[in-house]
Amino acid sequence: MLPPQPPANHLVNLNLPPSSNSNRLPTHILALQSTRSDQRFLYPTHALLLAAHCTGVPPVPILPAGSTSLPVVQLKVTSPNLFPVLQTFLLTKSYETLISGILPVSASSLASFASFPPQQRTAKLGHMLYEKSHGSMQQLMVYSDQISAFWRLICALGVFDNDTWEVVDLTWDAVLGAMNLVIQNEDAGRGRRM
Structure with a gap:
């Protein structure tokens, strides 16, 4: 379960099962805020997918392997x-x-x-x-x-x-x-x- 608002330090802590395949896990949380309201959506995603397809998303620092925290990238977008x-x-x-x-x-x-x-x-x-x-x-x-x-x-x-x-x-x-x-x-x- 993700928190409704990204924390102040821009990291989200996750409880991951020990057997998780780290290549398939999200590398960060995309916090998309509507340009029309204060409504915010948090989406776990993978930096490689966005780097390959989304030039408007800033580069995300990748945390060391085994970390249970994910960086949060905040963007304002419509829809x-x-x-x-x-x-x-x-x-x-x-x-x-x-x-x-x-x-x-x-x-x-x-x-x-x-x-x-x-x-x-x-x-x-x-x-x-x-x-x-x-x-x-x-x-x-x-x-x-x-x-x-x-x-x-x-x-x-x-x-x-x-x-x-x-x-x-x-x-x-x-x-x-x-x-x-x-x-x-x-x-x-x-x-x-x-």
């Missing part, structure tokens, strides 16, 4: 609650998991069209989002806000991973496609009433 979605993707490279972490679609439903060409995948996801929103432009705006929040997070952390940006492009294009379907259906409805 810190989306960091676990990003971290999971950087570890697994699962497009379906990332998309389902950003948008209200299941990873299993996305896997069914993973082998489609990019344009077909985008169109299929757009149709799924249109159906999920029940053709509501307001709900689709909520989805676009979520993509925008994720985009701001990866910009703040300095993520330059092409795969991550491909997912941002795909989700954004899919939401725009769903919005176009709403407009087309509204236009068709007006045409029938004339």
